[in-house]
Amino acid sequence: MAKVKDDKKKKAKSKDKAAKKDKGTKPAGKAPLKVSPLAPASFPDMPVIDGVRFAAGEAGVRYLNRTDVMLAEIAAGAAIAGVFTRSATRSAAVLDGQAKLAALPGKSKKGFAIVVNSGNANTFTGARGASDVALISEAAAAALKIPAAHVFTSSTGVIGEPLPADKITTILPVLADGLDAGKAAVAARAIMTTDTFPKGAVATLEIEGKPVKIAGFAKGSGMIAPDMATMLGYIFTDAAVTPGALQAMLQAATNRSFNAVTVDSDTSTSDTVLLAATGKAGNTPIASGRSAEGRAFAKALGAVMRDLALQIVRDGEGATKLVEVQVTGAKSARDADRVARAIANSPLVKTAIAGQDPNWGRIVMAVGKSGAAADRDLLTIRFGDLVVAEKGWRSESYSEAECAAYMKGQELLIGVDLGLGRGTATVWTCDLTHAYIDINADYRS
Amino acid sequence: MAKVKDDKKKKAKSKDKAAKKDKGTKPAGKAPLKVSPLAPASFPDMPVIDGVRFAAGEAGVRYLNRTDVMLAEIAAGAAIAGVFTRSATRSAAVLDGQAKLAALPGKSKKGFAIVVNSGNANTFTGARGASDVALISEAAAAALKIPAAHVFTSSTGVIGEPLPADKITTILPVLADGLDAGKAAVAARAIMTTDTFPKGAVATLEIEGKPVKIAGFAKGSGMIAPDMATMLGYIFTDAAVTPGALQAMLQAATNRSFNAVTVDSDTSTSDTVLLAATGKAGNTPIASGRSAEGRAFAKALGAVMRDLALQIVRDGEGATKLVEVQVTGAKSARDADRVARAIANSPLVKTAIAGQDPNWGRIVMAVGKSGAAADRDLLTIRFGDLVVAEKGWRSESYSEAECAAYMKGQELLIGVDLGLGRGTATVWTCDLTHAYIDINADYRS
Missing domain, CATH: 3.10.20.340 (ArgJ beta chain, C-terminal domain)
Structure with missing residues (x-):
């Protein structure tokens, strides 16, 4: 049997002071936004998910003096699932991610990478947008020694400006050298745009007596009326789950979490949620959301996703309620x-x-x-x-x-x-x- | 042949100073709203429409020191047409008006009346809402010696408060005594809520060599995403038009005018547009919008309705563009x-x-x-x-x-x-x- 615990509530200690001081959420030259009065008491302690490492750095894509690129590395043997915006004008990264996910068997012996930049959405940037995604994918692939087809990218920020991809490709080898399993909180902060606090959620459960962890982070506070997924969300687990079951559980949970929130009825061109399961917990791979283990996992996954979705509403632009x-x-x-x-x-x-x-x-x-x-x-x-x-x-x-x-x-x-x-x-x-x-x-x- | 002239542009003279000073648009105790920067230069000179008379008075439904009830009397022999909101929670007056219009042959040997109050929408007021409409209809019918089934009412303002119908029934005989063909501008002002200026539009054309006039007024500035009609609009013509053609031309013009504007995507529970044709111009009754005369009339009607609809956007709550x-x-x-x-x-x-x-x-x-x-x-x-x-x-x-x-x-x-x-x-x-x-x-x- 499996039990769900909400680590966030348990481990919350104090207001995240770093969030309050963060000036990085502003475009260069603007006054910082005040932290939402609805912000949770703290960013949760993010547990290490065996098989996942993070890094973030300052590439200067648009913002100054803050991290704006994050790299996540997912170990060989993991399964990955994704949901994306249904916007007819979706971004270059979303089109690329959808194509890559469709072409993958879903589980890779080579592992995956996720690269996210804030400050520029690389949307409505024509053929150059697609080639910029390719440049970034190739740079991450080279740094991590995996195929470029296994690199998923997201870009969030202003629409219609050319992405300075060279700033990102330059920093990727440095980030690859600094990858660290304990850096999820740093990664969560690098993907923020008009967010006033970083958003994270954690759940733990037991499957076949083995402890299993789920940890995720997300960003978003405006242009929020997700249609399939929200702005950006990344969720990681050490559970073993088959690719088909992982995708099905992600889709079902999306409808009751990210797709059930709205800040301003405006649907982003970049909405993406990726879920990676490394299998390092050692359980028999979950092959269906309908088995006892599948139901327990889906419930814990749903709690993490709902928590993240509500944090996005809590950070809705200008929100006080x-x-x-x-x-x-x-x-x-x-x-x-x-x-x-x-x-x-x-x-x-x-x-x-x-x-x-x-x-x-x-x-x-x-x-x-x-x-x-x-x-x-x-x-x-x-x-x-x-x-x-x-x-x-x-x-x-x-x-x-x-x-x-x-x-x-x-x-x-x-x-x-x-x-x-x-x-x-x-x-x-x-x-x-x-x-x-x-x-x-x-x-x- | 028929020619369309836009009297409004021709006759506009000076900023309507009365509108700028109007404190009546405010609920009691509130500072007056500033006139929209997008307001037209003036309220048009409203021509007399033979067969139509107006009156307005201060009933104190909600507002103090301003007119809030208007009465329009339409002479025997007129045809009338109407379009209403498709909201599933429409007001008592809309439900009553739809029922009356469906039951009428469309043209009455006894004439019609329209009673409108501002300050209270009489919406979501249960059985009492319907009985208040009946009381008002009967009071107007008695004052004008026409059947209550020929009295159309509208109510606009706050939703969910009981309507003080007695204040309206008390004032109706006084208004009936003061009916005057030259008082359209006074009537236009009495139906305002958060409007910052009264809205009127006029067109003239010739049919069979006879001069024909169309004059209308409307109100609305918030809860504007009309679905079938806008907040409230009343249009009068001395043309002779058969009831079927009048309704068809009203519906067609509504889609390209009131239904094509949006202030805030919120659809009112009270949207109503009524169009009355007195036939006093003496033309052969227009029986179809497809004849040469019908096309000319429909074009002029469309111009008046589009003008009114755009004035509603110009008075969109808070609008500067x-x-x-x-x-x-x-x-x-x-x-x-x-x-x-x-x-x-x-x-x-x-x-x-x-x-x-x-x-x-x-x-x-x-x-x-x-x-x-x-x-x-x-x-x-x-x-x-x-x-x-x-x-x-x-x-x-x-x-x-x-x-x-x-x-x-x-x-x-x-x-x-x-x-x-x-x-x-x-x-x-x-x-x-x-x-x-x-x-x-x-x-x-």
């Missing part, structure tokens, strides 16, 4: 998802939350515009445990004072029951504040 | 519409415009997330006449300085050609600024 939208009683799961997203993406709902206004009328509006089947007289709306509307009318127990007090909280629940069927959905979002506009009205200039 | 998104070369009209709306509703595009940043990478992102067929290497993006991106790459002629200068304009054009087919769409929107958040973070409190 973390909001869970729970929809029940819809005619179908699809309808529930539509309603949840209509609420979570509504600028009027999000500004009301920013203003701590229990403006449930805007939730009625969002339900109405969602396109899902809805009946006014069967609809129930809750803020936390407070029923605000039911039976087509403001609830008899409605108290403006109670609701206003509830809205002052930092973590809010909006519950909507449609009273029509068994479809449910949960989506997480944040509020829409002045800081979102400050960050985005002059990001590029 | 009016943006036309023109999509061409899509695989289908539906795909073109998807791309145009994805751009027009993207918070990242809208904040970049607010910041006067020619951030075309975000347009690439919005095209990618729209769900429409797109090929990076065939995509062309323009700001006005400046080609910024083509052939999967930043344009060779791209000049950051030129684009930045263009973005400082108050009226902007974003052109996207997908290079795939013949589908086109045009959508109008505005930028997303701090003022939108100021207005909406505490609208209700």
